[in-house]
Amino acid sequence: MALAPVRRVLPNGLTIIAARNRLIPAVSLAIGVNAGASADPDGATGSAALTARVLDKGTARYGADAIADELDGRGASLSVGAGRQQIVVSATCLVDDLAAVLPVACDVARAPSFPEAEVTTRRAELLTAIREAADDPGSVAVDALNAALYPHGHPQGRPVRGYAADVEALTRAHLQAFHRRAFAPSAATVVIVGDLDADGLVDAVSAQVGDWTGPATAPAALPASPATTERRLVVRAMPDKSQADVAYGFVGLSRLDDDYYPALVMNNALGQYALGGRLGDSIRERQGMAYYVFSSLDAGLVAGPLMVRAGVAAENVQRTIDSIDAELRSVLTGGFTRAEVDDTKKYLIGSLPRQLETNGGIAGFLLSAEMFGLGIDHDARLPERIARVTHEDVARVTRRLLDPARAVVVVAGPWTGPSA
């Protein structure tokens, strides 16, 4: 059952993609621009994150109160999120309310006014979030791993939420400048999914954004990802915490890498399939050490991290690291079994209907496919793209990515390091 979305590129360069989904009488909208925290200027980390927080707090046409009136009286939801390579304005509403909600959502992307008082309030919110993250072993571990894998100011090494010292100095002018650079029609994609005719949805969006003008911008080229060459252990002692978070990782690969699909299968077999793949079998099921253990592959426009995560008691930290090492050595030398590779492929292909069931799920899939240029029929072709992955492909990408001798291992929590 293909999505068969409608795609139209407007004369101003903006791309609109629409698909019909009949499950509930609602519509989900996602307006994405191809610039996120990776585009934060040096010394102004958090620019994308704060831009996202203030973006929907007032526009030229709609003050904050007008936005509240238009949306809240209809039960519509509007939010803005910043990631590494995108900022996305998301809205969900009932079909009957789309005519009222769509102009507001589009104006938020096009013409935010960044009221001074809102910048102050939302900056304090972001600083609070930064401080909360500094108290959360999971966030501390992931931040430290990214910093170690991507040193020397590489954008991938910085937290999306930014550093407190930078965020404290962010002003309205920073946000206006970020918006000017990032939010041009040629850099924007609007995806809309719901129980309405797809062509009609494209027309409705087009009416709101057809006259949006802006310079044709190309996202700044990101520096290549560094290659880690030697094993490192980083300890972030948080003695008052109840358990430790382990983040064990590597520089992975880009979404556009030829090895992406083999890596997708490999990651699933390693730390996702059922309850955490091979790692879950060892660390949770056989050894009972962790409630959560999994791996994740963040393949963006540049090679993002490939990461193993686990939350364990301090006395089990070393045994957990040793177990991850052992599992990685095992797949490096013996490989995944043919059954593991086949099962994982079958799972990934079979899970597509679930991924593409809801309005929000479809919108996210189509936005990502557009960002990476995967084609409007990506949903129809994805099963074949996964099915083509061979056992040898997985073995090759395992050798390429999973060498424990090159891993960065971070522990954050009540653990001070290996005992002598």
Add this chain to the structure above:
Amino acid sequence: MHESTLANGLTVLVQEVHTAPLASVWCWYKVGSRDEGPGVTGVSHWVEHMNFKGTTNIPRDQVKGIIEQFGGSWNGYTWIDQTTYLETATADALERMLFIEAERMASCLYEPADCESERTVIISELQGGDNDPEQRLDTEMTATAFKAHPYRHPTIGWLGDLKTMTREDLYGHYRRFYVPNNATLVVVGDVDTADVLTRVQAAFGGIAPGTPARRTTTTEPPQEAERRVHLRKPGTTAYWRAAYHAPRFADPDFFPLLVLDAILTGASGLNIWSGGSVPTPQRSARLYRTIVNAGLASSIGGFLAPTAEPFLYAISATVAHGQTLAAVETAVLEQCALVARDGVTVAELARVRAQLRARFVFDGGSVTDLAHQLGYFATIGRWQDWGEVNGRLDAVTLDQVNAVAAAYLTVDNRTLGIFEPTVGADGEAR
């Protein structure tokens, strides 16, 4: 919607939804942490974990993969009133999903080694939760707000009980509550009702009925005085929370209070599983405007869940960087006193009615969510309750909202809690 009951007492609910080639199966049991006494707190949740560890006809090493072969996901959860298990996969997995749930109901193994291995997994789950200051505060406050009712202890249990419970405690609890006449099976998706019923009969019909353990309960005595929890721990951020005793879902006061919560903090809906996967609309909410927009807190939220017996209505705030707990407390309590005294406006009632109507649509935004809602309400009341939420919402009057504001948001009915971060050993506030 089709409802039937097997001869052994199993309630079966089937709803056909043909928009995607998917089916979701949920099996619900009327057992939760409120059914636990001293020494065995957390047993319901631990039993849930054990019920993923192999059965007579599903060897331990073959549990994984059955649903994955159909691209499916599976999970379960335990809360105060209920325990539930689910699979969502392509509809051709229906037979396997029903087989798993029938096995889970009657034939789980409880191998002693698996019980021991899971003990440390659950303790790790508890300690991971303890890393979160808000969760610690919630646990302390719930235990303070209730003197007598078993809603007082956390679903995961107290650490001491998790260390000492035995395999026999777990297995006994399983056998007492996991009988067909204490369960509701829900199937929603791209299925044929008659076909589902035939398969359900084949999978579950042979399971003997039992005598479900009587659910011991008690009436929480009325709270006579304000209670306070002051948690001082290392941290970076201060958190403030109020918990008021609240009506159960069946109580006529529930929907007026749900409306009041939407006016104060934005409409959150009635799906505690996914929250409808849509952020709460808060821009016009009183506490968002007066607390978050004023810069006192970086976030504020309300929590009122549908429950079988009276639980709590909670308001939570994260104190913004540079602000104080005292300022947040003063401002929130001022708003609560104001609404208790002066009530709400017609415009507010109209606005949140529209919000809640939309939320109830989003709450059922997938076959998984639809099946959840039917089973959830069957477990705390009747499955028909889910279909009646709009009617109950529409019937709420301004006077009723004003009356619950005055009746529930009182000083004596509340427990106030603060998490005050202390300075860490290195001199930094952590």
